[in-house]
């Protein structure tokens with residue numbers, strides 16, 4: 001429950017005094033509701049059902065007042081008071097209901113924003129460790145459950161406030177009977193603790209099942225081509241069949257639990273009312289007027305006990321979601337990159353005058369691994385030149401690029417730009433100076449224009465076509481039905497692999513970055529388009545620092561410097577032609593192997 005209290009504190013912080021005004025509204029509404037019950041007494045007396053004299057003590061003053069007024073006037077006064085109280089109560093209740101939703105919405109917005117902001121501020125290694133479907137599950141389903149828990153908590157508070165006021169009233173009318181009902185409530189409350197514990201266990205199961213469901217569905221839809229081409233449809237359906245059986249069983253167990261607790265409360269309420277009436281008649285010798293009023297109060301109070309119990313069970317089932325979201329926020333905070341300006345818009349990109357240096361850097365993904373992924377790499381990437389990184393598969397090329405881009409931090413050694421270490425104070429400016437084209441290029445499900453504008457919001461039409469021209473994609477974009485405004489589908493699915501790669505390249509160069517990083521960026525291109533891009537990249541030489549990871553080694557012939565990595569170590573560095581000509585070099589060997597593959 002500690003996690004629920006955490007979110008209640010956040011609700012208080014987000015809503016400020018509005019929360020207290022709302023709680024006060026709840027108290028007023030409950031109070032007016034109670035007063036309306038008290039009006040029953042003079043009303044019943046006037047109608048002649050009971051005599052005012054029977055309620056000696058508590059109501060004698062009402063009797064005194066009414067005795068001096070003609071009966072019709074008295075009836076009109078009481079009915080008028082009743083209407084005024086019910087109007088007042090309805091208005092307050094309406095205001096409270098609207099305000100509660102407004103508060104929940106405000107809190108929902110704040111919670112979504114703060115969670116997403118924390119997530120965006122987390123460093124790249126955090127995302128390497130987490131499954132994206134788990135993050136989506138927390139940000140959608142579990143976050144909605146947290147909002148549900150907060151709204152339930154508010155309802156619970158209202159129920160408790162109402163109950164306390166009614167108990168106060170009942171106590172005033174008959175302390176003995178009230179204590180009896182309270183004691184019964186406490187006994188039932190203690191008994192129902194196991195229901196709450198079980199609801200919490202079922203809530204954890206709900207969280208796990210929804211996590212598995214989302215993870216499985218995301219995986220399968222991402223790999224739908226593999227599912228279909230390998231005819232895995234039946235096995236995938238079997239997976240969902242098993243999972244939905246689990247979900248149904250869990251939901252049934254939860255409903256069984258809730259109905260059992262409600263059943264016990266209802267049955268015990270029948271017994272309690274019978275015992276209550278018997279005791280009040282036999283032991284307390286309660287007057288009929290008092291008995292009527294107390295019965296009216298308890299008839300409204302007992303369902304509140306039941307709803308408090310039901311709210312507690314629901315809250316317990318939502319507690320694991322609160323815990324999960326809280327853990328995510330905490331993990332994000334621990335993995336946060338302290339970038340200079342929140343939002344980062346005011347920071348200008350860094351200029352690179354001399355170059356980038358990796359000074360004896362080492363790195364491993366998992367601190368428990370004995371082997372280092374990168375070992376003691378010492379290298380200089382000169383500014384405005386083209387540096388190519390080559391090496392066998394799994395050698396550590398992409399890892400080195402991530403390190404050079406400041407996405408991961410070295411375990412040992414230092415990354416320096418123009419001799420200055422890259423740290424928290426200049427990381428954002430450094431990142432802003434880099435454009436990156438990944439091995440598996442990503443495009444947003446929007447038009448080509450929107451994808452380009454996302455990177456450079458003020459790009460002119462001319463700049464967009466210039467970038468597309470550079471990336472050898474202007475011809476095919478012109479031929480698309482809506483040209484620049486063609487929507488390219490989820491992750492750019494409506495484009496071929498090569499077209500996607502070229503649009504991503506255009507997007508990377510449109511903001512004229514100081515550093516352009518291409519990780520196997522031309523792997524999906526045919527020879528003709530690769531040649532065009534190669535020529536374009538060659539034209540960029542001298543204008544920006546280019547770092548290329550190349551699988552097809554023929555594409556790095558024009559690099560100013562080639563770095564060869566093997567098993568996380570820098571094994572060769574130099575001019576392409578020199579290294580390629582050396583029969584003992586690893587680069588020479590790799591080129592030879594590729595030539596044989598092609599032959």
Ligand SMILES: Nc1ncnc2c1ncn2[C@@H]1O[C@H](COP(=O)(O)OP(=O)(O)OP(=O)(O)O)[C@@H](O)[C@H]1O
Nearest residue numbers: 128365366373391392393394395396397398399400
């Ligand atoms: N997120 C990760 N967690 C753990 N190990 C990783 C992770 N990413 C990569 N590795 C490991 O680090 C090593 C280097 O991987 P890297 O992707 O840098 O190689 P690469 O040279 O780019 O390979 P390729 O040419 O096949 O893309 C590999 O052994 C790989 O299994």
